Amino acid sequence: MSDDGGRxxxxxxxxxxxxxILPAFEIHGGVAGLYDFGPIGGKLRRNVKNIWLQHWAKHGxxxxxxxPTLTPEPVLIASGHVGEFNDYMSxxxxxxxxxxxxxxxxxxxxxxDVLPPEELNSLLIKMGVTCPGCNQNDWLDARPxxxxxxxxxxxxRGGRTAYMRPETAQGMFMLFPALYRHFRNRLPFGAVQTGKxxxxxxxxxxxxxxxxxxxxxxxxxxIDPEVVPSHDFSKWNSMPFxxxxxxxxxxxxxxxxxxxxxxxxxRHPTVAWFMxxxxxxxxxxxxxxxxxxxxxxEGTEMAHYASDCWDxxxxxxxxxxxxxxxxxxxxxxxxxxxxxxxxxxxxxxRPFQEPKSVDKTILAGNGAVxxxxxxxxxxxxxxxxxxxxxxxxxxxxxLTLDDGSEVTIEENMIEMKRVxxxxxxxxxxxxxxxxxxxxxxxxxxxxxxxxxxxxxxGESYTLMQLPEFIAPVNVAILPLMEKDGLVEVADxxxxxxxxxxxxxxxYDGSGSIGxxxxxxxxxxxxxxxxxxxxxxxxxxxxxxxxxxxLQMRIEMDLLQSKLAxxxxxxxx
RNA sequence: GCGGAUGUAGUGAAGGGGUUAUCACCUGAGGUUUCCAACCUCAUGUCACGGGUUCAAAUCCCGUCGUCCGCACCA
Numbered sequence: 001m002s003d004d005g006g007r008x009x010x011x012x013x014x015x016x017x018x019x020x021i022l023p024a025f026e027i028h029g030g031v032a033g034l035y036d037f038g039p040i041g042g043k044l045r046r047n048v049k050n051i052w053l054q055h056w057a058k059h060g061x062x063x064x065x066x067x068p069t070l071t072p073e074p075v076l077i078a079s080g081h082v083g084e085f086n087d088y089m090s091x092x093x094x095x096x097x098x099x100x101x102x103x104x105x106x107x108x109x110x111x112x113d114v115l116p117p118e119e120l121n122s123l124l125i126k127m128g129v130t131c132p133g134c135n136q137n138d139w140l141d142a143r144p145x146x147x148x149x150x151x152x153x154x155x156x157r158g159g160r161t162a163y164m165r166p167e168t169a170q171g172m173f174m175l176f177p178a179l180y181r182h183f184r185n186r187l188p189f190g191a192v193q194t195g196k197x198x199x200x201x202x203x204x205x206x207x208x209x210x211x212x213x214x215x216x217x218x219x220x221x222x223i224d225p226e227v228v229p230s231h232d233f234s235k236w237n238s239m240p241f242x243x244x245x246x247x248x249x250x251x252x253x254x255x256x257x258x259x260x261x262x263x264x265x266x267r268h269p270t271v272a273w274f275m276x277x278x279x280x281x282x283x284x285x286x287x288x289x290x291x292x293x294x295x296x297x298e299g300t301e302m303a304h305y306a307s308d309c310w311d312x313x314x315x316x317x318x319x320x321x322x323x324x325x326x327x328x329x330x331x332x333x334x335x336x337x338x339x340x341x342x343x344x345x346x347x348x349x350r351p352f353q354e355p356k357s358v359d360k361t362i363l364a365g366n367g368a369v370x371x372x373x374x375x376x377x378x379x380x381x382x383x384x385x386x387x388x389x390x391x392x393x394x395x396x397x398x399l400t401l402d403d404g405s406e407v408t409i410e411e412n413m414i415e416m417k418r419v420x421x422x423x424x425x426x427x428x429x430x431x432x433x434x435x436x437x438x439x440x441x442x443x444x445x446x447x448x449x450x451x452x453x454x455x456x457x458g459e460s461y462t463l464m465q466l467p468e469f470i471a472p473v474n475v476a477i478l479p480l481m482e483k484d485g486l487v488e489v490a491d492x493x494x495x496x497x498x499x500x501x502x503x504x505x506x507y508d509g510s511g512s513i514g515x516x517x518x519x520x521x522x523x524x525x526x527x528x529x530x531x532x533x534x535x536x537x538x539x540x541x542x543x544x545x546x547x548x549x550l551q552m553r554i555e556m557d558l559l560q561s562k563l564a565x566x567x568x569x570x571x572x
Numbered sequence: 573g574c575g576g577a578u579g580u581a582g583u584g585a586a587g588g589g590g591u592u593a594u595c596a597c598c599u600g601a602g603g604u605u606u607c608c609a610a611c612c613u614c615a616u617g618u619c620a621c622g623g624g625u626u627c628a629a630a631u632c633c634c635g636u637c638g639u640c641c642g643c644a645c646c647a
Contacts, residue, residue: 009584017583017598029620029637089645091573099644147646167647202573202645210646309647325647436647459609480606510600514608521608530607542607549608 008317011451012207014462018523020044020447021208033204033212035440040523043472043504045215048285048443049194051469052217055281062190062219063182067171069196072153073161078340079170079333081148081163088120088142101142104129149198164198169434172220173333176430177345179222187348187430188229190221194439206318208444215439222430223270224350225331231273233258241279242293265296267308267328270433274326278312278435282324286446286467291315295322314441316448323441331429338429351425358421369413381407446470450524464524465547468569475505475563476520480532482509490531493541493556500564521546527568529559545572 016022019038023030037045056062076082088101101120108127120142123129130137148166152159165171172179172191183189194217204210223229233256240254245265253265261272275294283289297309312324334346364382371378380401395411450465468474477494479486490507497505506525508516513530520528528544534553535541541559544551552571554562562568 013583019582023638026638027620030639032638089573103645197647199647204646205640311647322647327647438647456608461609478607512605512608512610514610516609517607518609528608532606544607551607 040472047470056192065191069165071165078336090142091140147199168193168218188223192219208440217437219435221433225431229269236276244295246296246298274435288449314445316445324437326435329432334429347427348430356423364415463521466524468526471524473525474503475527476525477507478516478530503563
């Protein structure tokens, strides 16, 4: 937290005053961790989301989907969220401090996070673990702290338990079969989704940084783990990234992502490739490139699903904050959903280069003997026999079944079978690389980085240097005075500009012209259009550039066509 | 969840058991003004919510909720 002389306070006050971002439900007292996007903020978020979507859509193999926020419990049990977000907490009876039970036991057990609550309780007593606050050993029973919002599907009693989704990713996994068909069974492909996620944080702090309801934007990119990807890193070659690898393997470096990938610091090329695209996106929407770094998760902090994870962190008024997580999730999710449902539609087909002829001899059970001998276990015995690689057994031998039990196999139970088959390919679980963006945190840092406090004729002056295509309002329409027929011309121009798609304008006729320029600058309007008496004569207006106040005169028709094509800046 | 601080116009602050609650900026209306926060006049609050004490509460007390800081927690 840098001492910024109150800049953070002035920025948040401005964001409230101007309707960018403000606490939600304030007249009822407000709720921590819930924020409104006002008229300016709402459009800003829309623009950021649209650019994000377009950033991925242009790859050609990534499509947008949308799935419910309300998620039935079994989905989140399968994904591991019900277990993972159920950290157990122990409360000290004498001083009421609360700690994570597994953290208290970290010196007494190799991995206490796997223990059930009864063992946590007994181990706390047995090991004499004392409260870090008051040094007493007197604990209430550990109870789960579930960070998900729970609800019921079904209005009456006995509905199904559900949760508000803690991430959007599961929706993409549920849609894997539809995506696989959509892409004609060919990997790699991806799906993106933007929307709300929910986490019932214990104590949300730091404004927009930790929210209870937040905007996320996630991409799931499905790949074949056996295909070595050939990504083109050339556009980032001359651009060293600030990398903070897992301290166990390497120390912070500044190097190109291609080199980091080739040296194995980034463990998978596709992760490196998405780091590049992530960097492009962040810079495009107005994040200061010098205040971006990528930090690799250490083994211990890696989420339950990830095999490598890099966070894009952005430096702002709250220090370095992780705003994007790029995780290699392996086949964890698709496998987990297959296992818990028994459904096998989450696989992809990998054809062999050449069809494989399989000509092998296997041990097959003789049904007439095995059936009567093992009865209900007969199927398991046959399955275990089929998996035996050694067909030259000495009889009798012990066979281990899937459930761990052993049976004795006699020679008369067995028939040698020769199997001839042609295999054209195989089914496999795709791996997935997931870049997950915290939209609110990114928007916060855009505002933080673009908020400029300067001086103008001795007075303090603020301006929001948003990139043009992010700006919530594209142009401000300002009649020099509200009389002599200037209002009518200005109002018509305003409505004409608003009818151009993806262009927004606001009309401002109150106060001096300088004051109105200042108001527009404060919320980052890139262009201010002034209607004066000359406009009435020749249909020209002046256009002023936000960042330097430079003005030029232009015909209204040309202005509109330039706005429609987003090419105003070419005029200067 | 614990401890401390705190809640007064759109924003930021001052005040404080007594009738019309201050200040600055902002915002709106009118006037004035021919291009960078000019000026003049006027307007906007039941002082977080609920209860209590009192003749009288924005002020004192209790509770609730929120916010900030510290602790703890945190993909």
